[in-house]
Amino acid sequence: MTPARTRLAPSPTGFIHIGTLRTALFDYFLAKQTGGEFILRIEDTDQTRLVAGALESLLRTFKKLGIEPDEGPRIDNENLIVEKGDCGPYVQSARLDIYKKYVDQLLKQKDAYHCFCSKERLEGMREQQRTTKQTPKYDRHCLNLSGEEVKARIEAGEQYVVRMKVPEGETIVDDVVRGSVKFQNADIDDQVILKSDGFPTYHLAVVIDDALMKITHVIRGEEWLPSTPKHIMLFKMLGFDVPVFAHVPLLLNADKTKLSKRQGDVAVEDYLNKGYLPEALLNFIGTLGFNPTGDREIYDFEELIAMFDLSKVKKSGAVMNLEKLDWMNNQYLKNMELKEIIEVARPFVSLDLDNDMIARALIIERDRINKLDELQEKLEPYVAEFQYDSSLLVWKKSTAQDAKLQLKQIKNFIEDLEDASFVNSEAIEREVRAYIVKNELDNGSVLWPLRVALSGQEKSSSPFELLWVFGKEKGIERISKAIEFLG
RNA sequence: GGCCCCAUCGUCUAACGGUUAGGACAUCAGGUUUUCAUCCUGGAAAUCCGGGUUCGAUUCCCGGUGGGGUCACCA
Numbered sequence: 001m002t003p004a005r006t007r008l009a010p011s012p013t014g015f016i017h018i019g020t021l022r023t024a025l026f027d028y029f030l031a032k033q034t035g036g037e038f039i040l041r042i043e044d045t046d047q048t049r050l051v052a053g054a055l056e057s058l059l060r061t062f063k064k065l066g067i068e069p070d071e072g073p074r075i076d077n078e079n080l081i082v083e084k085g086d087c088g089p090y091v092q093s094a095r096l097d098i099y100k101k102y103v104d105q106l107l108k109q110k111d112a113y114h115c116f117c118s119k120e121r122l123e124g125m126r127e128q129q130r131t132t133k134q135t136p137k138y139d140r141h142c143l144n145l146s147g148e149e150v151k152a153r154i155e156a157g158e159q160y161v162v163r164m165k166v167p168e169g170e171t172i173v174d175d176v177v178r179g180s181v182k183f184q185n186a187d188i189d190d191q192v193i194l195k196s197d198g199f200p201t202y203h204l205a206v207v208i209d210d211a212l213m214k215i216t217h218v219i220r221g222e223e224w225l226p227s228t229p230k231h232i233m234l235f236k237m238l239g240f241d242v243p244v245f246a247h248v249p250l251l252l253n254a255d256k257t258k259l260s261k262r263q264g265d266v267a268v269e270d271y272l273n274k275g276y277l278p279e280a281l282l283n284f285i286g287t288l289g290f291n292p293t294g295d296r297e298i299y300d301f302e303e304l305i306a307m308f309d310l311s312k313v314k315k316s317g318a319v320m321n322l323e324k325l326d327w328m329n330n331q332y333l334k335n336m337e338l339k340e341i342i343e344v345a346r347p348f349v350s351l352d353l354d355n356d357m358i359a360r361a362l363i364i365e366r367d368r369i370n371k372l373d374e375l376q377e378k379l380e381p382y383v384a385e386f387q388y389d390s391s392l393l394v395w396k397k398s399t400a401q402d403a404k405l406q407l408k409q410i411k412n413f414i415e416d417l418e419d420a421s422f423v424n425s426e427a428i429e430r431e432v433r434a435y436i437v438k439n440e441l442d443n444g445s446v447l448w449p450l451r452v453a454l455s456g457q458e459k460s461s462s463p464f465e466l467l468w469v470f471g472k473e474k475g476i477e478r479i480s481k482a483i484e485f486l487g
Numbered sequence: 488g489g490c491c492c493c494a495u496c497g498u499c500u501a502a503c504g505g506u507u508a509g510g511a512c513a514u515c516a517g518g519u520u521u522u523c524a525u526c527c528u529g530g531a532a533a534u535c536c537g538g539g540u541u542c543g544a545u546u547c548c549c550g551g552u553g554g555g556g557u558c559a560c561c562a
Contacts, residue, residue, distance in 0.1 A: 011562050046561055119560080126559090135489045136558060161560050178492070187490050187558090195560040202562050226491060226557045249493080256554065287499080294501030295510050314493095314500080317555065321498045324512040334525095368524050395521070447521040459523040 003036035005216045008069070009206065011043045012054035015267035016061050018285065018320070019221055019251045019259055025286045026219050026248060028067050029308035036216070040072030041209060042091040045199045055091075056081060061268055065278045066301075071213075087213040092205050099200040102208050102238055103162055103193065111167075111237040112193060114150045114160045115142040138163065138190045162194035164203075164234060171229035176246040177313045183229040191230050207231050211240035219246045219310070222317075223258070246310050249289050250317040259320070275348055275372025277336075280329040288318045297324075298331060326370035333366050341366055348372040351379055358382065360469040364425075364461050381457055382469065388456045390485045395448035403449040404486040410435070410450055411479045414472065422472055429464035453482030 006027035010020050031038040040062075042055060059075050062068060071085025083090055106112035115138075126136040143165065154160060166188045173181045193204035200208075210218060225247045235242045253263040265271060271281055283299055292299060292307035299307070333341070341362065342353045351358050358379065365378040394403045413435050421431050436446055447463055454466035454475060467475045 009562090013562095043562065049561070115560095122559085130488080133488050137489095159560095181491070183490075189558075192560050197560075199560085201560070206562095221556095222492070223556055224562095247492085250556075252555085254498090258556070284499095289499090291500055293510095297499090297511050316493050318500090319498060321512060324499065327512055442521095444521050449521090451521060455522095457522085461523075463521075 001034045002216070004030045004034045005037050005039060005214055006031045006219060007039040007041055007210065007213065007215050009041045009043045009209075009220075010058065011046065011049070012051060012058055013049070014051040014054040014057055015269050016058060017259075017266050018268055018271070019266075021065070021268050021281075022251060022285050022288060023219050023221060023248060024062075024067060025282065025304075026246075026290070026308070026310070026313070027217075029286070029305050030217060030219070030310060031070070032305045033308055037070040037085075038067075039085065039087075039213060039215070040069035040074075040090065041213065042073065043202060043205065044091060044093045045195075045202065045205055047093075047197060047199060057269075061272070064272060065268070065282065067282075092209065093199070095205070095209070096198065096200075098212070099194070099205060099208060100198075103200070103204070106164065106193070106234075106237060107162065109237065110165065112162050112164050113143055114145065114154070115163050115190075115192070116145075116153055116158055116160045117141055135187065136189075140190060143190075159196045161192045161196050163190040164193050164230065164237075166190055166230070166233065171232055173225070173228045173232065173245060175225070175228075176244060176310050177249075177315060178225070178247055181225065185229070185233075188229055191227075193234070203227060203230050204234065207234040207238070207240070210243055211235065211238065215243050217244045217246060217310075219248060222247045222250050246313070248313055249315060251288065252317045252319045254319055256317065256319065264320075264322075273373075275374070276325065276329050277332050277344060277372075280325070280332040283332075284325045284328050288320070289314045297328065330367075330370045333369065333372075336366070338363060345372055345375055349376050349379060351376075351383060357469060357471065357474070364465045364469060368461070381455055381460070384456065386456055386481060386485065388452065388458075390482075390487070392458060393449045393452045393482055393486060395445045398445045398448075400486055402445060404483055406441070406446050407449050407453060407479055407483050407486070409439075410446060411476060411483070414467070414476060414479070417472065419472065422468060425462070425464040425468040428467050429462075432464060432467075449482070450479070453479045 008020070008024045008027050010016065016024075028038045030036070044050065055073060056075070059073060059081065063075060068074065071087065072090040073081055073083050076082045089095055103112065107114075121141075122138070125139055129136045142163075166185050169185050171183050171185055171188075173183065175181060191203050192201055194200055209215075228245060228247070232242055251259040253259055255263070259266055265274075268281070272278070279301070282301060283304075286304050287297070287299065290308065290313045292304070336344075338359065342359060345362060345366075346353055353359060353362065361379050361382045362375070365375065369375055369378060391400070393407075394400050410432070413432075417431060421427050432447075436443060451460060451463040451466065452458075454463055454470065455461070460466065470478065
């Protein structure tokens with residue numbers, strides 16, 4: 001397999017869009033699978049939308065996710081942003097002189113031209129085109145300006161942009177996921193490639209950078225398909241090889257429109273902050289629009305890398321099924337090592353996770369949550385004081401008197417238990433169940449009060465699990481309090 | 488509106504001409520259980536419509552319908 005050089009080209013907005021993560025994943029899978037490189041390039045050519053600190057937070061998020069680019073900006077061991085790779089700079093605003101050179105070439109070849117039209121004129125023109133139901137498109141007002149006039153107007157200090165001159169004919173986009181898509185050049189606008197502030201537009205920068213950075217596969221969202229013919233024209237005008245294109249389907253809102261902030265979380269950081277595990281998120285997003293086998297849901301990262309196949313990516317958009325994400329996150333949560341889960345839980349819990357009792361509670365409760373941000377409220381009852389109504393202690397088929405009696409008896413029994421019985425909840429369960437059978441008691445009248453005495457909750461995990469968490473001493477303490485509570 | 492893309496259960500998806508159209512999430516019903524959760528069993532649930540091609544279409548072709556994307560000196 002030929003090594004693929006793929007690239008992710010986000011604009012630094014301060015967060016990573018969930019759809020961006022998906023293309024990043026596909027880029028990463030393809031690069032790693034073929035022994036190639038995954039390259040990060042920052043598209044910051046819009047000076048009006050600069051966000052302070054955006055690059056750093058973007059890099060930190062990728063680091064958290066474990067998707068580190070082989071080339072491009074990164075955070076080094078000293079917490080500084082550095083660039084790695086031979087095709088830099090990898091930030092477009094640092095490449096202005098490069099773009100300039102190619103703009104000059106296009107101008108010289110007459111594949112591009114200066115345009116002095118004012119914003120007002122362009123708006124008026126488009127307005128008219130819209131009212132006459134024509135496609136809004138530049139009318140080439142400045143196409144045939146003479147060299148002298150252009151020169152004179154520039155020297156006079158007039159603002160201008162440079163537009164590409166779309167040739168006649170048709171352009172075919174060969175797309176790995178969509179097949180061959182044909183466009184009539186006559187439908188395509190003379191796109192601005194150099195803005196009046198001297199910055200290139202995306203369309204020019206992406207072409208030059210992809211060529212110079214030797215990108216073999218351009219994987220991006222489907223919304224780019226309509227502008228791809230412009231890019232292909234530019235590749236050809238500049239004498240570059242055209243890379244392989246793959247336009248992947250969009251991620252959708254529940255109403256099937258393009259995923260938007262209005263309708264829920266679109267930032268990877270939002271999901272991380274809610275306590276979705278990176279592994280679960282990667283599994284979920286990485287199998288949206290692409291499923292290796294169709295008979296399984298959980299795939300580890302290495303499997304996805306090995307099984308990924310660009311040509312098997314679905315063509316239609318995908319609604320994010322958040323309930324399934326929850327389920328998947330729970331699957332990962334349950335199967336984590338204690339050490340790991342303590343570390344990932346730390347930011348979400350204000351209790352001391354290094355305390356053995358809290359750690360045991362964590363082991364019990366992690367099965368019962370979908371996201372880490374639900375953990376705090378699950379763990380709090382383990383350290384909370386009594387707050388329940390004493391009537392809660394009474395099993396529905398029983399009386400307060402009986403509850404009290406049962407608690408006294410089970411308390412005595414627990415006091416006599418050997419420490420060895422507290423090794424795990426199963427051992428405790430065996431003992432308690434044997435006790436119930438031996439004394440010819442029924443489960444409900446013993447276990448319900450015991451569980452409530454330990455948890456203080458109407459709903460909780462089992463009394464055996466709770467006893468294991470609290471240990472003999474603390475367990476007895478809680479039972480005693482409950483007995484007192486019953487009067 | 489022009490151009491382009493897309494179309495299997497509610498949702499994510501599998502089935503590269505022949506399957507009782509499979510799996511997962513969600514949902515419903517039962518079971519296990521002291522409660523909750525888990526777990527187990529079972530159920531309901533889909534090939535957008537119409538034409539072709541073919542012995543045979545979810546699958547290939549055409550048309551329709553529906554949905555989406557895009558038409559900036561934003562990416």
